[in-house]
Amino acid sequence: MKYSLFRFKDVFEAIAIYLICFASNLLFIYVQTVNLEVSFILESFIESITEYQLIITILLTFMIIVFHYQFLNRRKTEISCRILVGDTMLKIIIRYILNSLAVLGFSFLLSLSLNFYLDVNVTSNFYLVFIFMLYILSSAGLVKKE
């Protein structure tokens, strides 16, 4: 991540949010496969949450939009400085996209361990990866200088 806009703290925050989204999606899928018939109370409680699985997961992914928004707002001064010392906006945007995708890829690989642990299909989080990629590409438009 040479010349990256990301610091360790940012990478850590992004990974944490990605993992929360991936894990919640996997847990939703997992609880639906668990036999909860021993406790109807528990079963109906879980059902009333899993009923809105897709909406809840999509709403949680909004946190990644928040992350990119605040991240790029805080990096405006740094971007201006980089341009002053010879960097170009295009290179900064490409680096930002590649770095963001790397963080996403790393988080997805980490989440695979939960896939294997819960014995949930590895493709379950693919749609989220696609949504996150869209967010990253859209947020590239926010890479601006001060």
Next chain:
Amino acid sequence: MRILRFFITRIFLKRWILVLGMIILLFLANYLSFTAARSIISTFQGFQQIETLNQDGTFIANLDPDSKAEDETVNIDKTRKLYEYLHNNYTYALQADGFVTSLDNEHKMEVTFNYINEEAYKINQLRLSQGNHLNFIYQLNKDQIPVLVGAGLAKTYPVGSTIEIKDPVTQQLVNLNVQGVLKKNTYRSNFYAPNSKNYFNFSIFLPVNEEFIQSAGLDLHVNGLMDIALLDSNEEEAMNLKEYIQENLGMKFNFFTQQENVDYFEEYYIYSLKIICTITLLLLLIIVCLAIWNNLISIRLMIKDFTINLVVGLSYSKLRAIFYGYFGLLISITLALLFALIAFNRYGFWLGKANLLATYGIFGLISMDWIALLIVLFIDLIIAFTIVELTIKKIKRIPISVGVLN
């Protein structure tokens, strides 16, 4: 108020993505707490209802999970004989719900017939909004049968009116006389799932006596047997009945004593409620952490605006009040969204003509929804307090000079 409006429109809404993020997180926290609170309240209500059966001398029948009802061994003659045996030797409470039939009514809902004997009626203590209680002395083919109707049928079938209909269990044309109207949202909790309820707004309670039971079909006989409760009985009598049913119908029933039932339910409820509370607390914790993170990054971006206002005379206590006002607004929005979602769900039962789930209430919400909403409000206040105090602490730790530099 003016300063609050200024902060909201000029500072917070300038970065509306962060505000929207906070609304989403608060809404998720609210929905989760609401679902958990309503599950707990509903379970508690069901437990209270079931507790009326947990008395000395009461044995509740429960079909053994390994028992298979073999069609060839169960026939109407055998079940009639069984009910005759029950009538002669036991005091028992019988209630069989959910026999669906079509009956004209203003809401075009299907109507369910609930059959109840005198003992079960005494235990249930159904409350009426109009009319009188049921009497069980009538002759099936000669007299009109007194019935109670649910609140949803009261306009079409007021007290005193008669209903001529083919009874679903006797398959005979019967004349029903509306004796009383049940209070709105009268319900019965499922015996083994106390958080699940059937509402009787579109039901007709029909009293059954020995003559009626003998004329009824196999459906009522077998369904009635599933939850039958022996009253003023003892273990030996319950065992005798168990053996009688097994010999004659080939079905294995268990009859649990009061102590066994109490132990089972307490263990079952407490185990389930503990897990629900743990899941809710864990998820709430994650959501609150995300909300705190969301608010702290808002501070990072808005510190310039806060500092300018602090420099020109805004005190920290006033800033705290502004944050409480801001969170009050966010909580109001999320509660309104939650309220709309619940009302829509309740209205959905009417649209879907789900006659056992359609309920009456202020804006469509029933009492347990309102109690759960109050609990959500309380949890929201705790969340708001935590976030605002942490935010103020964070702002105080940022030197004014850094803010001015920004």
